[in-house]
Amino acid sequence: MTLTVFALNALYGLALAMNMFVIASGLNLIFGVLRVINFAHGVFYMFGAYLIYTVTKLWGFSFPVGVLAAGLGLAIIAFFIERLLLRRLYGQEHLMQLLFTFAIVLLMSDAAKMLWGTDQYTVGYPPAFTGAVNLGFVVFPQYLLFLCVVGPIIAIAMWLLVDRTRWGRVVRAATQDREMLAALGVNVQMVYSAVFVLGSALAGIGGALAAPRLALTPGMDATIINECFIIVIIGGLGHLWGSFLGALAFGFVVQFGTVWVPNWQDVLPYLLMLTVLLIRPWGLLGRPEAGR
Amino acid sequence: MSGRVSLAVGIGILTLLALLPLAGSRYAIDLATQVLIYCLFALSLNVLIGYAGNVSFGHAAYFAIGGYACAILLTTYNWTLALALPAAVVLSGVMAAVIGYFCVRLTQIYFAMLTLAFAMLVWGVAFKWREVTGGDDGLTGIKVPTLLGNATSYYYFTLVMVASGVALLWLICHSAFGLMLVAVRENAVRAGFVGVETRRLRWVAFIVAGTFAGLAGALFGMYHRGMYIENAFWTESAQVLIMVLLGGMYSFFGPLIGATVLYLLQVATNQFTQYWPTVLGLILLVILMFLPDGLAGLAARFRRAGGRN
Amino acid sequence: MLKVAGVTKTFEGFVAIRDVHFSLEANSRHAIIGPNGAGKTTFFNLLTGHLTPDSGSVEFEGQSIAGRPPHRIVRLGIARSFQRINIYPRLSVFENVQVALIARERRHFSLFRLGRPLYREETQELLELVSLADEAAGNAGELAYGKQKQLELAIALAARPRLLLLDEPTAGMSPQETAEAMRLIDQITQARGLTLLFTEHDMGVVFGIANRITVLHHGEIIATGAPDEVRNNAEVRRVYLGTDGHGAA
Numbered sequence: 001m002t003l004t005v006f007a008l009n010a011l012y013g014l015a016l017a018m019n020m021f022v023i024a025s026g027l028n029l030i031f032g033v034l035r036v037i038n039f040a041h042g043v044f045y046m047f048g049a050y051l052i053y054t055v056t057k058l059w060g061f062s063f064p065v066g067v068l069a070a071g072l073g074l075a076i077i078a079f080f081i082e083r084l085l086l087r088r089l090y091g092q093e094h095l096m097q098l099l100f101t102f103a104i105v106l107l108m109s110d111a112a113k114m115l116w117g118t119d120q121y122t123v124g125y126p127p128a129f130t131g132a133v134n135l136g137f138v139v140f141p142q143y144l145l146f147l148c149v150v151g152p153i154i155a156i157a158m159w160l161l162v163d164r165t166r167w168g169r170v171v172r173a174a175t176q177d178r179e180m181l182a183a184l185g186v187n188v189q190m191v192y193s194a195v196f197v198l199g200s201a202l203a204g205i206g207g208a209l210a211a212p213r214l215a216l217t218p219g220m221d222a223t224i225i226n227e228c229f230i231i232v233i234i235g236g237l238g239h240l241w242g243s244f245l246g247a248l249a250f251g252f253v254v255q256f257g258t259v260w261v262p263n264w265q266d267v268l269p270y271l272l273m274l275t276v277l278l279i280r281p282w283g284l285l286g287r288p289e290a291g292r
Numbered sequence: 293m294s295g296r297v298s299l300a301v302g303i304g305i306l307t308l309l310a311l312l313p314l315a316g317s318r319y320a321i322d323l324a325t326q327v328l329i330y331c332l333f334a335l336s337l338n339v340l341i342g343y344a345g346n347v348s349f350g351h352a353a354y355f356a357i358g359g360y361a362c363a364i365l366l367t368t369y370n371w372t373l374a375l376a377l378p379a380a381v382v383l384s385g386v387m388a389a390v391i392g393y394f395c396v397r398l399t400q401i402y403f404a405m406l407t408l409a410f411a412m413l414v415w416g417v418a419f420k421w422r423e424v425t426g427g428d429d430g431l432t433g434i435k436v437p438t439l440l441g442n443a444t445s446y447y448y449f450t451l452v453m454v455a456s457g458v459a460l461l462w463l464i465c466h467s468a469f470g471l472m473l474v475a476v477r478e479n480a481v482r483a484g485f486v487g488v489e490t491r492r493l494r495w496v497a498f499i500v501a502g503t504f505a506g507l508a509g510a511l512f513g514m515y516h517r518g519m520y521i522e523n524a525f526w527t528e529s530a531q532v533l534i535m536v537l538l539g540g541m542y543s544f545f546g547p548l549i550g551a552t553v554l555y556l557l558q559v560a561t562n563q564f565t566q567y568w569p570t571v572l573g574l575i576l577l578v579i580l581m582f583l584p585d586g587l588a589g590l591a592a593r594f595r596r597a598g599g600r601n
Numbered sequence: 602m603l604k605v606a607g608v609t610k611t612f613e614g615f616v617a618i619r620d621v622h623f624s625l626e627a628n629s630r631h632a633i634i635g636p637n638g639a640g641k642t643t644f645f646n647l648l649t650g651h652l653t654p655d656s657g658s659v660e661f662e663g664q665s666i667a668g669r670p671p672h673r674i675v676r677l678g679i680a681r682s683f684q685r686i687n688i689y690p691r692l693s694v695f696e697n698v699q700v701a702l703i704a705r706e707r708r709h710f711s712l713f714r715l716g717r718p719l720y721r722e723e724t725q726e727l728l729e730l731v732s733l734a735d736e737a738a739g740n741a742g743e744l745a746y747g748k749q750k751q752l753e754l755a756i757a758l759a760a761r762p763r764l765l766l767l768d769e770p771t772a773g774m775s776p777q778e779t780a781e782a783m784r785l786i787d788q789i790t791q792a793r794g795l796t797l798l799f800t801e802h803d804m805g806v807v808f809g810i811a812n813r814i815t816v817l818h819h820g821e822i823i824a825t826g827a828p829d830e831v832r833n834n835a836e837v838r839r840v841y842l843g844t845d846g847h848g849a850a
Binding site: 460463464466467468469470471472474475478479481482483484485486487488489490492493496500 | 649651670671672675676680681683687688689690691692696699700701703704705707708709710711712713714715716717719756759760
């Protein structure tokens with residue numbers, strides 16, 4: 001493999017990684033604060049992709065409007081799911097919450113079939129990013145380069161939000177001790193609502209951003225959720241930069257796997273995850289579940 | 293239920309099942325065969341969930357390993373059933389031992405996620421290892437001994453296998469091990485301080501669950517004359533989990549009820565609509581919101597209410 | 602019997618136990634006292650494998666036990682109770698004890714024989730010893746508080762220990778229950794020849810039963826000795842009376 005080919009693959013891997021990070025970071029946020037594994041995250045992602053298709057292809061709006069619509073659409077759906085149903089299950093065992101999100105998967109993936117049918121759709125690169133850029137050593141699709149930029153921006157934005165704002169302090173406190181926070185007069189329900197909505201919106205945005213690289217089919221939700229789990233587990237559950245690292249590892253392993261062991265690239269992330277877990281059972285940046 | 297009552301009920305049900313083919317309905321026999329297989333599958337999962345208190349979200353993996361292994365040994369390698377079936381079951385147990393070794397190091401939600409991830413690895417291998425498993429075309433044309441070739445004889449074979457499996461699981465759940473498992477579920481710290489290696493105990497539970505799931509999978513593959521990657525997919529793991537939950541995880545026989553009801557419901561629903569997932573999702577919501585201890589818990593509540601009046 | 606040398610334990614910078622040296626004589630009844638937050642429970646947890654010391658050694662009859670998993674330590678002959686109730690609330694009272702016996706006899710990997718008939722007589726005896734025989738069939742979680750404490754004692758005794766560690770055995774009990782519980786503990790340790798190490802906040806109980814007392818303050822031992830020596834120790838008087846005098850005899 002020449003250096004050029006290597007660099008090109010590294011860039012493809014990076015683009016995939018950053019797209020995955022946007023999606024996985026939402027799942028990770030929800031897990032970190034609510035301690036709920038949201039199986040519906042994959043189906044939210046699929047809705048995001050379908051929404052941008054409808055908004056840009058059928059209604060003729062521009063790509064940014066489509067992304068926004070996907071994020072907003074999922075935020076609204078998530079708001080109602082949390083407010084009407086999930087909220088009743090917070091005090092229950094993890095199993096109940098897990099199965100609840102699975103029920104959402106079942107209902108929403110059928111709903112997607114009813115709304116969009118079972119045809120395959122494509123969205124295509126947005127007009128502003130159809131070309132390729134000459135980076136000096138390689139020529140690389142503009143849109144994928146755009147993804148490489150979006151990922152870090154979202155990562156930094158989330159870091160600022162959670163680490164540098166008052167709201168973020170409340171969120172972090174909610175992960176530590178919800179009873180104490182409630183005793184201090186913070187509306188914990190509100191925090192949970194907001195986190196669930198924000199995390200789900202990220203799934204929608206991630207789906208919208210992924211749409212130009214993929215063909216949209218029913219069932220696209222099923223594997224993405226596992227890939228997100230892998231990323232989050234590798235990085236350490238609930239850890240933002242852990243997910244970032246996990247996404248990078250995932251992107252590179254899949255991309256180089258495609259080159260070196262074609263056909264088996266999908267199995268590699270699992271092997272990577274197992275290796276990480278062998279050495280660090282709590283993920284790269286995670287901490288033991290002590291006291292839980 | 294006291295031991296004697298459940299024994300009587302068990303023998304009663306077994307007798308009815310043994311007489312079923314006399315009714316002469318091929319459809320009933322097919323349905324009953326599949327219900328039996330799912331019963332064993334759900335019951336094996338409940339060793340982990342109800343007894344050990346560990347929610348596995350990847351139980352389909354061992355079902356699939358058992359099913360594929362038995363199918364491959366019978367078909368590709370022409371083994372006899374008397375060797376292939378035990379080998380497949382043992383292999384499921386061994387795989388559960390390997391995977392479980394990692395999983396039991398974690399607890400609760402982390403455990404659930406890890407079991408899921410491993411199950412998806414198994415699915416990925418079944419998908420990609422086309423030369424051996426047939427990939428997404430599935431493994432079809434499984435050779436089943438001629439003796440078991442017709443529906444009725446296979447039904448009896450399944451009945452014997454499942455009944456022995458259930459009996460064995462009953463014994464395990466009511467052994468010193470089963471009692472200790474419940475103790476660990478209730479209070480792992482205390483159990484450690486009376487001298488129990490809690491992690492090893494949970495590991496053994498994992499192996500037991502995987503082994504019997506493997507048996508169920510092998511029976512399934514032979515019945516359908518095929519194994520498909522969907523059998524290893526995480527939605528399959530979720531479905532068997534719902535069976536357990538629907539029946540009630542804190543009752544030994546609950547999962548049998550759950551598996552029977554859910555499977556029959558699925559068959560009935562499929563006659564009217566292709567949207568079984570929606571129906572399943574709604575059932576799940578109802579259980580979660582209104583029936584957290586499942587049908588067995590509901591029955592117990594009625595009994596208690598009845599006793600009071 | 603038990604020897605602790607130079608043990609230190611810190612939690613995220615906070616030193617809970619600092620350079621503690623301690624030895625426990627066989628057949629003694631040794632109390633560990635100290636104001637709230639002195640590190641009594643932490644010290645206990647270090648002895649039973651619940652926590653691992655940062656440095657120092659813990660030896661039981663010549664064997665190092667620091668950081669060993671609890672199940673190993675129990676098998677050497679050390680059993681403990683907890684300050685907060687620690688039973689199996691949804692098992693029956695009978696099963697709570699039976700389970701401990703199964704563990705002691707290492708039958709917990711016996712998969713293919715019924716568990717219920719095991720060790721019924723001994724379970725019954727232990728329940729009678731702590732006066733819980735009448736409640737055997739009920740759910741342990743539904744027992745009154747004081748009775749749950751007694752159940753804990755029965756569970757600890759089921760391990761057939763030589764050293765019994767009790768963390769605040771009378772916490773939350775009425776004076777009457779306290780007297781009753783201590784009489785029981787006294788009687789059982791005498792009859793079975795057990796060495797007893799316990800923490801306790803009620804000084805009446807401590808001076809009534811202990812023949813040796815160690816005082817912990819801010820994670821350090823400030824005095825060890827016979828009850829009278831400790832009672833008259835200037836440092837101890839300063840710590841107890843000088844700060845708030847709470848509970849001092």
